[in-house]
Amino acid sequence: MGQIVTFGEIMLRLSTPEHSRILQTDIFEARYAGGEANVAVSLAMFGHQAHFVTRLPENEVGEAALQSVRRYGVSTDYILRGGDRLGIYFLESGASQRPSKVIYDRADSAVSQMESNMVDWDAIFDGKDWFHWTGITPALGEKPRKAVIAACKAAKNAGVTVSCDLNFRSKLWTEEEAQATMNPLMEYVDVCIANEEDAQKSLGFEAGDTDVEGAELDDEGYSTLARSLKKEYGFDTVAITLRESFSASMNGWSAMLHDDKDCKEPVRSTRYEIDIVDRVGGGDSFAAGLIHGLLTKDNTQDALEYAVASSCLKHSIPGDFNLTSEEEVEKLVKSGGSGRVER
Template sequence: MKVVTLGEIMLRLSTPGFTRFVQAQSFDATYGGGEANVAVALANYGFESYFVSKLPAHEIGQAAVNHLRRFGVSDRFIVRGGDRVGIYFLETGASQRPSKVIYDRTDAAVTTLTPDELDLGAVFEGARWFHFTGITPALGETARKTVVAAAKAAKGAGATVSCDLNFRKKLWTTEEAQATMRPLMEHVDVCIANEEDADKCLGLTAGETDVHGAELDEAGYVDLAKRLKREFDFEAVAITLRESFSASHNGWSAILHDDKDCAEPVRSTRYDIQIVDRVGGGDSFASGLIAGLLQKGDTREALEFAVAASCLKQTIPGDFNLVSRAEVDALVAGDGSGRVQR
């Protein structure tokens, strides 16, 4: 089953362990980025996964391509060109000290990717699903045009289109985000968000929830899901619910509203997570939801798969969710003890 994502893959340079930037004498190098993370997870689940992007022809660009190949993602539609791979630096927080990200991605090759460089007919031939995030259109006008062209081509090919809103205040303002993302929703079937994304990208708020604390107004989330679905005519709306007790301790669950099996939005199982690496947690939810909606029997099964998958990812260093379908299914079935498997 063919699935396609489009976006940026970056070089990730992380301080070892929980050291601070000012302490670091070396960095751990890997690769990651919203849509690339989704592509890898879907490949792990057995899908025919394609990542669309642009990377330089030099060795660092090739290293990023090789990293995707390692996990079964096709690079057939990665255009080679441009001068640089975007970089982000990560300092992993602990307890009451938050994690920090510093971007160095200006003029990355993907920001120059135009629709004319892609054979969109071939990209979406036989595709069942297309996924992008709000990060990619935040990279500039050229990237916005490419995302719109790809979404239109995907819809024309009969693929379901999903978008994880993923607001990034270091990339654009609320006003810029809404001016781009609200019209873009015309081409989206499945919207994935948290409370801040919905507010900053689409101008809809989730009740009295405190995004910087651990207070959730569940009724507000339910109402938000309904309003999003009604206003933008989405087939489904998924909202992740993160209770941030500290950088190391989070509550994790989600709501899904799709009208297929339930008249009202459904709430998932809630997981209490001791965080190892929360970067990529939302992407692992998105990939789990895509897999669930394509292959599970009903709304609740799809939601439970997505939440369990993203729970497991947050115990793994790096951007990618390197878990199998069987491991996710085991957690959904209730095997969350963490006992050694011998």
């Protein structure tokens, strides 16, 4: 198994119970979550040595966040302590035609005030195989932006494979800010993970006539997008998630992958129809599954099938973390997933 580093923010997630609205609830369910933390937990569940880099306040809330990833086997050796607060996000879980909503309360969080020289990136990447980051981290401000650049440079110098999930967040920065930052960072990336919105808003590339909200996918548009991204930035691998949003409760879920290992054209995965329990973290579980697949599988198609099946299972689990084992994912890949009770 691999030695994998992720870098980003972990937050306190406060979600409404049983699809209630923020306006009506008197209680919130508390969990800890964040894109790169989610990936680290999933990879640890698959048997890899996952290392999470972040900065947490030195108080009980920070300690609880640290323990939330440590309990699933993530190494916390590179987590810094300091800063005034942990970021928070509020989640109102949608249902049917009412979408889920996220409200951020993360200004001046500990990681957003993290200087790049607080971390010895060269030491962190010594002996490691993979580095994963997302577009969320540089969106947090100038200091984490510089830290991402320093981390990417150190990873490349160490010969470490670098993956990036573009993860555009309109509540954190504008398209212009995202493209000005993300385009130069792509020179360090080997594996790019995106959906059609991320590619358009973070990098300025469009995916044909796809209408996600109308649940219509333009396969040729996605294939062209994958080829264009690979050609423009020289990525080894481009993975694009394909979500058909019939409603907040029902989605079609599949993905496309383009690399030079086994195919000259993008390959498409199995498609799953998902009755959603919790959609948040679905993209992160795909990223973790893809990293696992690329590290352990013999061919492109198998790596993609593992990633999509992993993410499919995550949609059935409350919270951001994908608490599934390698065995469970493999079983879904082979069986197609009847959902029958195991006795």
